[in-house]
Amino acid sequence: MPGHWRRWAGGLPRYLREIQAEIEVYAKGFGLDYFTTYFEIVNYDEMNEIASYGGFPTRYPHWRYGMEYERLKKSSTYGLSKIYELVINNDPCTAYLLEGNSLVDQKLVMAHVFAHCDFFKNNAFFGHTNRRMIDEMANHGSRIRGYMDKYGTERVENFIDVCLSLDNLIDLHNPPGAFFLARKENRSEEDDKMLGPGDVPRLRAKAYMDKYINPPAFLEQQRKAIEAESTKAQKFPVEPTRDVLGFLMEHAPLKSWERGVMEIIREESYYFAPQGQTKIMNEGWATFWHSKIMTEKALDASEIVDYADHNSMVTATSGKRLNPYKLGVELYRHILERWNKGQFGKEWDECDDMKTREKWDKAAGLGMKKLFEVRKIHNDITFIDEFFTYDFVREQKLFAFGYNPHHRRYEIESRQFNEVKQKLLAQITNVGQPIIRLSDANHENRGDLLLEHQHDGVDLDPAYARETLKNLYSVWKRPCGILTKGENKPLIAKFDGHTYKEEPISEDQAPKQEKRDKKR
Amino acid sequence: MSLKIHQDHARFRQIVKGRVRQELRKFISKGEMLGREGGKTVSIPVPQVDIPRFRFGDRQMGGVGQGEGEPGDPLSQSDGQDGAGEAGDQEGAHVLEIDVTIEELAEILGEELSLPHLEDKGKERIVSTRDRFVGIKNVGPESLRHFKRTYRQALRRQIAAGTYNPERPIIIPVREDKRYRSWRTEELRESNAVIVYMMDVSGSMGEEQKEIVRIESFWIDAWLTTQYKGLDTRFIIHDAVAREVDRDTFFHTRESGGTMISSAYKLCHEILERDYPVSDWNIYTFHFSDGDNWSADDTKQSLEVLEEKLLPVSNMFGYGQVHSPYGSGQFIRDVRGRFGDTDKVITSEIADRDGIMDSIKDFLGKGK
Numbered sequence: 014m015p016g017h018w019r020r021w022a023g024g025l026p027r028y029l030r031e032i033q034a035e036i037e038v039y040a041k042g043f044g045l046d047y048f049t050t051y052f053e054i055v056n057y058d059e060m061n062e063i064a065s066y067g068g069f070p071t072r073y074p075h076w077r078y079g080m081e082y083e084r085l086k087k088s089s090t091y092g093l094s095k096i097y098e099l100v101i102n103n104d105p106c107t108a109y110l111l112e113g114n115s116l117v118d119q120k121l122v123m124a125h126v127f128a129h130c131d132f133f134k135n136n137a138f139f140g141h142t143n144r145r146m147i148d149e150m151a152n153h154g155s156r157i158r159g160y161m162d163k164y165g166t167e168r169v170e171n172f173i174d175v176c177l178s179l180d181n182l183i184d185l186h187n188p189p190g191a192f193f194l195a196r197k198e199n200r201s202e203e204d205d206k207m208l209g210p211g212d213v214p215r216l217r218a219k220a221y222m223d224k225y226i227n228p229p230a231f232l233e234q235q236r237k238a239i240e241a242e243s244t245k246a247q248k249f250p251v252e253p254t255r256d257v258l259g260f261l262m263e264h265a266p267l268k269s270w271e272r273g274v275m276e277i278i279r280e281e282s283y284y285f286a287p288q289g290q291t292k293i294m295n296e297g298w299a300t301f302w303h304s305k306i307m308t309e310k311a312l313d314a315s316e317i318v319d320y321a322d323h324n325s326m327v328t329a330t331s332g333k334r335l336n337p338y339k340l341g342v343e344l345y346r347h348i349l350e351r352w353n354k355g356q357f358g359k360e361w362d363e364c365d366d367m368k369t370r371e372k373w374d375k376a377a378g379l380g381m382k383k384l385f386e387v388r389k390i391h392n393d394i395t396f397i398d399e400f401f402t403y404d405f406v407r408e409q410k411l412f413a414f415g416y417n418p419h420h421r422r423y424e425i426e427s428r429q430f431n432e433v434k435q436k437l438l439a440q441i442t443n444v445g446q447p448i449i450r451l452s453d454a455n456h457e458n459r460g461d462l463l464l465e466h467q468h469d470g471v472d473l474d475p476a477y478a479r480e481t482l483k484n485l486y487s488v489w490k491r492p493c494g495i496l497t498k499g500e501n502k503p504l505i506a507k508f509d510g511h512t513y514k515e516e517p518i519s520e521d522q523a524p525k526q527e528k529r530d531k532k533r
Numbered sequence: 534m535s536l537k538i539h540q541d542h543a544r545f546r547q548i549v550k551g552r553v554r555q556e557l558r559k560f561i562s563k564g565e566m567l568g569r570e571g572g573k574t575v576s577i578p579v580p581q582v583d584i585p586r587f588r589f590g591d592r593q594m595g596g597v598g599q600g601e602g603e604p605g606d607p608l609s610q611s612d613g614q615d616g617a618g619e620a621g622d623q624e625g626a627h628v629l630e631i632d633v634t635i636e637e638l639a640e641i642l643g644e645e646l647s648l649p650h651l652e653d654k655g656k657e658r659i660v661s662t663r664d665r666f667v668g669i670k671n672v673g674p675e676s677l678r679h680f681k682r683t684y685r686q687a688l689r690r691q692i693a694a695g696t697y698n699p700e701r702p703i704i705i706p707v708r709e710d711k712r713y714r715s716w717r718t719e720e721l722r723e724s725n726a727v728i729v730y731m732m733d734v735s736g737s738m739g740e741e742q743k744e745i746v747r748i749e750s751f752w753i754d755a756w757l758t759t760q761y762k763g764l765d766t767r768f769i770i771h772d773a774v775a776r777e778v779d780r781d782t783f784f785h786t787r788e789s790g791g792t793m794i795s796s797a798y799k800l801c802h803e804i805l806e807r808d809y810p811v812s813d814w815n816i817y818t819f820h821f822s823d824g825d826n827w828s829a830d831d832t833k834q835s836l837e838v839l840e841e842k843l844l845p846v847s848n849m850f851g852y853g854q855v856h857s858p859y860g861s862g863q864f865i866r867d868v869r870g871r872f873g874d875t876d877k878v879i880t881s882e883i884a885d886r887d888g889i890m891d892s893i894k895d896f897l898g899k900g901k
Contacts, residue, residue: 061538062537062538065538065541066538070537074537074540074541074544075541075544076541076544076545076547076548076582077541077545077584078538078541079538079540079541079542079543079544079545079546080545080582082538082541082542082545083542083545083546083631087630170544174584177584177586178584178585178586179586180586181586181587181588182587330599330600333598333599333600333602333608334598334599335596335597335598335599336599339599340599409599410599410600410601411597411598411599412597412598412599412600412602412604413595413596413597414595414596414597414598414608415594415595415596416594416595420607422607422608423595423607423608424604424605424606424607424608425598425602425603425604425605425606425607425608426595426604427604428604433597436595436596436597437596437597440594440596440597445589446586446587446588446589447587447588447589449587466587471589471590471594472589472590473587473588473589473590474588474589474590475590476585477583477585477586477587477588478587479585480585481585481586481587484585495587
């Protein structure tokens with residue numbers, strides 16, 4: 014079995030160990046700070062296997078890995094795709110190299126891997142991830158196999174399918190163990206104290222003034238306010254939660270092995286989430302560094318052409334599709350140039366003379382420092398939001414596109430900065446998934462489960478929503494519904510165990526939309 | 534090396550086969566897969582086995598791209614189909630192609646239609662013999678002595694005789710204890726079959742009719758392949774005259790001319806007589822037409838050839854009449870009129886693609 018433990022046995026062949034040592038000197042010289050990294054050489058088939066398992070060959074068994082393997086195997090057989098490397102966020106970091114990569118490829122890939130690893134170690138959004146995930150995944154594997162032995166493969170597998178169907182319903186911004194943004198889900202104790210039952214607070218007044226200062230009408234009003242508050246307090250959960258899986262784990266009528274399975278799926282989902290949140294940044298960072306290390310240090314003159322060829326494949330945009338490697342690396346370079354030339358701050362922002370701006374160079378030399386800061390504190394959303402500029406969108410020829418129902422085709426909609434930026438942000442918000450909260454676990458006072466979809470202009474896929482609700486039902490075992498919109502009309506989609514229904518509802522029942530800043 | 538993924542892969546394929554089984558009727562009438570026959574496997578497009586999640590509908594999403602072009606310019610089909618929240622232009626864009634072997638397909642078909650396995654026609658030839666170890670004997674050459682069995686026998690005897698000392702566990706086998714592997718010589722038999730397809734390519738057999746024949750013959754092939762060791766297929770097309778063609782021509786010839794069914798039957802008989810001695814071969818003949826023969830005279834002649842020449846040598850003769858807007862459909866009545874009570878002649882009417890499954894069942898359901 015190809016496994017991380019093989020490194021103890023043989024490790025890399027000598028010539029690769031030498032290359033690794035050389036590249037590490039360069040990487041450290043540039044200030045990259047990464048976990049100890051072990052490389053392993055694997056062949057095509059092993060690479061496809063490892064990639065199918067999302068990098069963890071010891072994971073629990075599941076058919077979807079088989080499906081992924083079928084796909085990868087086919088596309089690599091026909092030469093449609095090739096995985097050069099794979100790197101795991103773990104301490105120590107494990108990376109897989111493809112056997113048969115040319116020497117220049119292996120150099121490139123190693124440089125690329127060190128940058129990824131630096132990113133894993135330092136980016137704030139990876140802060141909460143388990144750095145012993147390889148072991149943890151193996152534990153998950155043996156736990157699930159244990160459940161399968163005990164309760165039947167099919168039964169466990171079906172429940173895994175159900176959990177996977179809900180695994181995007183987690184709170185990306187409040188992962189367990191995160192140091193940032195400890196969001197208050199529950200109302201504070203103070204609030205509760207103030208609103209003790211039956212105890213209508215009066216304004217302070219002397220006895221003879223009381224009936225004027227606290228007239229019956231006022232007291233009545235206060236009482237109603239308290240009542241309203243206390244019904245709100247009875248709501249369950251008190252505040253809507255996005256960690257639906259976490260909620261279900263605590264409150265759904267699950268058997269203990271089911272809870273165990275759900276816990277595993279949820280933990281893995283949180284572990285992988287930051288990779289989705291930082292796709293552009295992470296790939297951009299790795300591309301930025303491999304090209305810097307290669308062109309400035311590691312390349313032999315005889316390797317230049319091959320390097321350029323392969324590097325251009327990595328950053329090529331196929332058709333008009335956005336390539337995260339390309340977008341990321343260009344944006345880092347854009348930042349590098351701006352901070353090196355001092356193109357930031359109040360003075361720069363207020364300057365609208367094109368000529369001055371073009372020649373602007375204060376030799377600030379802060380570029381590198383800025384880059385390392387950016388890789389530490391940003392994710393894709395804030396990265397784009399903060400550093401997208403008019404110039405960047407124009408130079409990179411970015412455009413927004415959409416589906417034109419009249420022409421039945423996708424069309425370029427705009428090249429306007431604001432629109433491009435908005436569209437891109439919308440596309441990567443919540444890693445491209447709809448934002449859904451669990452708002453009521455006692456809906457209609459009979460234990461039904463109600464979710465709310467925060468509708469930002471794009472409908473849910475109805476067929477998928479229906480199947481997902483059915484899966485949710487099988488966990489909650491009471492009717493489950495979701496408030497959403499279809500063609501701009503509020504509706505509730507509901508599955509009660511027998512039938513699935515979509516019913517229109519009136520506007521005031523519809524979930525309140527958070528106001529969004531349209532002016533970005 | 535056995536990879537762990539193979540278990541998951543096998544499980545996945547099991548699930549997919551379940552899908553294929555569920556939607557067999559649809560797959561068959563679509564005939565999509567048949568354009569991709571290659572060797573022993575067939576690629577079947579199955580809808581991606583997806584895990585449902587709350588996700589965005591495709592159309593409204595749009596996205597950001599990079600490159601030349603003015604607002605209003607269309608993106609080419611392939612652009613923007615990948616990446617976050619984007620998807621294809623049409624429904625069912627997420628298609629997965631699964632390679633399934635013909636055997637697996639036929640097995641699924643057989644189970645779905647509950648097709649009987651074919652009767653042994655006794656036309657088997659012994660092609661080779663093979664020795665196989667099948668049991669244990671008390672005598673045999675020392676080189677085949679079964680150590681473990683011999684030891685066990687000796688131990689049993691010594692314990693029974695009370696000569697076994699656990700302190701000094703020495704076991705000495707005697708002559709009677711010895712056990713030997715024994716073998717049996719097996720004869721490998723092989724039975725072969727040939728299918729002769731005949732098709733009417735007269736003016737009234739259009740594209741759709743030929744497509745139906747193509748799909749149907751594919752499944753007949755698939756089923757018979759699993760029943761016989763070797764399967765030959767021959768193709769005859771006919772209008773007013775008949776000629777033998779290859780598979781490709783068979784399905785793609787332009788229609789033309791009149792119809793003389795007897796010409797095809799005669800040619801078929803010639804081929805069988807020349808290449809497939811009835812003692813060695815299981816012979817299957819199929820004829821597809823829209824049932825519009827040139828003249829009553831020719832029909833009479835055809836039926837005579839069929840009765841005297843083809844039927845005596847064939848396991849079965851299948852006549853499939855494809856519905857066409859032009860044909861009179863008379864021929865099937867003539868065939869039924871003459872052979873109505875003969876087991877060997879099976880007739881089937883195929884109204885449209887949805888009728889293919891039932892027609893296959895007609896032909897193969899009798900286990901001829």
